[in-house]
Amino acid sequence: MTDSPSSTFPAQALYVHIPFCSSKCFYCDFNSYVSSEGVRIAYVESLKQELAMVHDEYFGVSARPELQSIFFGGGTPTLLSISEFDHIAKQIHALFDVNGDTEWTVEANPGSADREKLSALHAVGVNRISFGAQTFNETLLQVIGRLHDASDVENSVRYALQTGFKRINIDLMLGLPDQTIEDVKESVARALQTGISHVSAYGLKVEENTPFYKWQQEGLLHLPHENVEVEMYEFVRTYLNERGFAQYEISNFSLPGEEARHNLNYWDNFPYLAVGAGAHGYMGGVRYENERSLAKYHERVALGTRPVAQAHVVSANEAMEDTMMLGLRLKSGVSKRHFARLHGREVDEVFGILIEQLQQRRLIEVDDESIWIPSQYVEVANEIFARFVGYL
Ligand SMILES: C[S@@+](CC[C@H](N)C(=O)[O-])C[C@H]1O[C@@H](n2cnc3c(N)ncnc32)[C@H](O)[C@@H]1O
Ligand code: SF4
Known part of the structure; x- marks a missing residue:
């Protein structure tokens, strides 16, 4: 049996989850809590211990492996005080080689980063x-439970540029309650005016255990019609492309060379380390999920054990399906050489029949080097990915 990719390639990406928010947005089910300073300080201590545990387990106590990317996600990482952030950063520098080539991203809420x-x-x-902007429409920002206003986004990006950050992303959301195409046009235009180099545009997903879900059940959530959301997405794609922001993944657009390396690592199905409450990692051929609750997370770390709640050994077949599902999200698609390097088998040998069927229906395109979804079918990409799941 061929090993799954994460058992034969070293992890070069690290995700750190910071599960704190000033308040919960009405649509969001990411693992985050409204907490006091004392809770944050205790969390930083556990995180440092967990970082040492994963480092020692996968690389050995004396190794100092290089990281190509680090991503602090949340929650709201910028809710950490400067000294809390410094403690975590010092531990990362002590355990890993973080150098000028390492991409290090921090998610920030507009208004929470002075x-x-x-x-x-x-x-x-x-x-x-x-920066999570979501929209520049003041009414909509309130409707979705955001604490900032549109000018906070503009000011935050300005401060970041003045501080010397050259690589700045803005998250936008499409298909919000009563959102119109005009709102989306204004938001994307104002986002670009700030001088950023990357945009992520996500269609709203109504997640269980959120106020939006409850309101939807009660018939109180007025979402735009499906066709209108498609129109919004099409508008964003065209608008950004015309301004030099190439779409490189279903939801992601960037100026040349400004793609998020950390996320490319996920879509290439390479392994990654993840620490923090509720974080998901992929190491040594195993996908794992940490304890979501802070109490359980601390309890496990205090006992000197990794706070893993669930672990799943990825079979060689599953890993190949994952490589297709993840790679087809990319505009460039799945590189045949990359697939062979990861799995030790040719993609045509493994998925040849399915690829031919999809190609006949023009749902995918194939040349000597790659397999990709043509841009007119990106909206039905989920149905195309689904064909690869459980195929082997
Ligand atoms: C994990 S959040 C963290 C970012 C930061 N806390 C913020 O909100 O500004 C990352 C992004 O996911 C997107 N997001 C969160 N929940 C979503 C949902 N239910 N549907 C679509 N996008 C969502 C938002 O665009 C958000 O900025
Ligand atoms: S969207 Fe961001 S700020 Fe809002 S609750 Fe989720 S993680 Fe927190």
């Missing part, structure tokens, strides 16, 4: 900031 904090992040090696 000049002093942004300078402190820059000083420890952070070189990319991702």
